[in-house]
Amino acid sequence: MALPGFLNKRWLIPVFVLAGFILLSGLIFSSALFGPRLEVFTLQRGELVQTVVASGRVATPARVDIGTQITGRVAAVPVKEGQTVRAGDLLIELAAADEKAALELAQANIRQAEARLRQLQQLTQPTSEQVLVQAQANLINVEKQYQRTRELVTQGFVGKSQLDESQRALDVARSQLKSAQFQLQSSKPDGSDYQLAVAGLQQAKANLAAAQAKLEHTRITAVVDGVLIARDVERGDIVQPGKILMVLSPAGISQLVVQIDEKNLRYIRMGQPAFGVTDAYPGQKFPVQVAYINPGVDAQRGSVNVKLNVLKSPLFLTQDMTVSVEIEVARSRDALSLNVEAIRDASTLHPWVMAVVDGRAVRRPVTIGIRGDKSVEITSGLNPHDVVLPATNMTIEAGQRVRPVVTKNPQS
Template sequence: MADIDPGTFGAIEEVELNASSDIATKIKRKRLFAALACGIAIIGGGAYAYDTLVASKHAVTDNAYVGADVAQVTSQIAGPVSAVLVEDTQQVHRGDVLVRLDDTDARIAVARAEADLARAMRKVQGIQATDTGLNAQISARAADAARADAEMAAAKASFDKAQIDLDRRQSLVASGAVSADEVTAVRNALNNAQAGLRAAQASRAQADAAREAAIGERNANRALIANVTVDNNPEVLAARAELDQARVNLERTVIRAPIDGVVSKRQVQVGQRVQPGAMLMVVVPVQAAYVDANFKEVELAHVHPGQTAELTSDLYGEKVVYHGKVVGFSGGTGAAFAIVPAQNATGNWIKVVQRLPVRIKLDAKELAAHPLRVGLSMNVDVNVSK
């Protein structure tokens, strides 16, 4: 057997060592790839499981803000401000006095209205008393008519007698038994009787006309008081309404808080003359605050009223958790109610996912323990699994 060079053995051993190293490296690489694949599978499975079991049951947004039905305090009458009794940030209760207006003019108006009411009541009472007087006048005119009838009857009798006397004397003139002077005297008596009869007839007509006038005046007077008393007479009611309005205007010189809350945006100053409808300040009912959460439209498929929600504020952080309930959805998106709405009908159009405000009512006890203010940012998590 030929002798083998020791260097050859060394080369062979080196090749074998290199082959073993490559095999080990490949095995290690495969194991690393297998571990990476397992890691990715685990992460993907975890993400899928989280999305399926957790995320799909929650609608979450940080685009949410505290809101409240703010009450504007305005003056309902015009007048100068005599006192302002509150400051910004002050807590007030419903009925508390906020502002006083100078009430001099209002008090004078009340006094004038009271005088007008008293005058109207006396006028109506006078009308009622006049009705009795007019009835007496009608009775008097009836008596005048009866007297005129009697006078007319007497005048008619005198006229008939004078006519008979004239007829008798005229029949005796031819025989000379009656003188011409006597006939003339009788004829004059007839003329006088005829004039008296006409005067009596005129008096009778005048008495009838006076009675009819008295009846018409009484009817007109009764129309003012028919089926009413002094208290519910239209003139008295109108005067009383004016008095009530004057008293209301006097009460309105004292401006009170319409609700419980915190005074904000106070703009009124002493000496300022305010006009009806001008805003003096606002009262924010922080104890009745709510949250408007602006969810994307693609997140609202499973959100409906009655679902519970957990909320945290940037003010207190995650250590304070509020519990609320979804009460409803806005009637439109923010873009729909914008002052300058988006023109989606234009040629250059890019679809933008819209957000719809969702109203969430907060727990009153939690809100009292940790008060919020209008406009604060909130984080909302709605449980849509129920």
């Protein structure tokens, strides 16, 4: 049945206003009596992982700076930056005309010294032996002649002048014998002439070795297998010792060098497993392991230098790439955790939360264990069924009535 017209028009708006007033009053009364409706976090139980994240770059344990030991003009550079080389491969070749001439001269001096030694062995020594034999025979004859002359002088058959002449001949024969003996001794292996010849040969060989070394210095080769990561030399350049011409990254274990915030130093230990990821390939993680922790702290940065070995190097990993590492420092299979947004004064020694107990806000001190990305482990201070207000809600004070509304609890 239709309502009278005055009810449809005149009284409709006041009725709705009255109904809205009654509803609003109920809400205000309910809020004043039971407290405001606020979202809260609940505790979760499950696996929780704590990680330390840091950034750095790719580096090898040692890099090889390539340079020259002599001054010279570059004749050829047969390799390019980024090229993989083997130990012994030619990297830089210098002009070597002077060095080759010096080598030929040293080789000629070797041949001359060897000929001098052969001459002593094959000619001088045998000749000296024959001269000694002749000198010995001559001395015997002269001594016999001297004895006969002496007897004749005694018998008065010859004058004293002939005896003097025989004496002089005897002295000469004796001198010749001594000279022959000295000559023979000098030509033997322990003699002075022989030793001089040996020393001359040794000096010539040393000069040859020096010339060969200097010639070898004109060919700069790779000392180990690796990749050329820098090149600063071109054909025609005049190079000299002390300048780095190339940088070689040796093949083998690559490392990630990162800076860890000193507040996380207590979590890092040798041999810890971790994962690395490059900015260029963010979706491709690779395993790494902590290999070195610097004993000192960088005072300006407030960080510690840490190196991690790459256990399985991906093909795209190259020198000086920017990388990030995620080091797992703690893991709990059955942790009682709470959203990190509920923790107040988390960085101090006395963290606490504002829990809701029997409809009222209650301040609770808590003990924190493992810290995940979005949740932290609560080791004491709360029960599994407690609910906690967000730390961002600063208007609620302890003892105030609250009506909790459970919200989603994101976990790490």
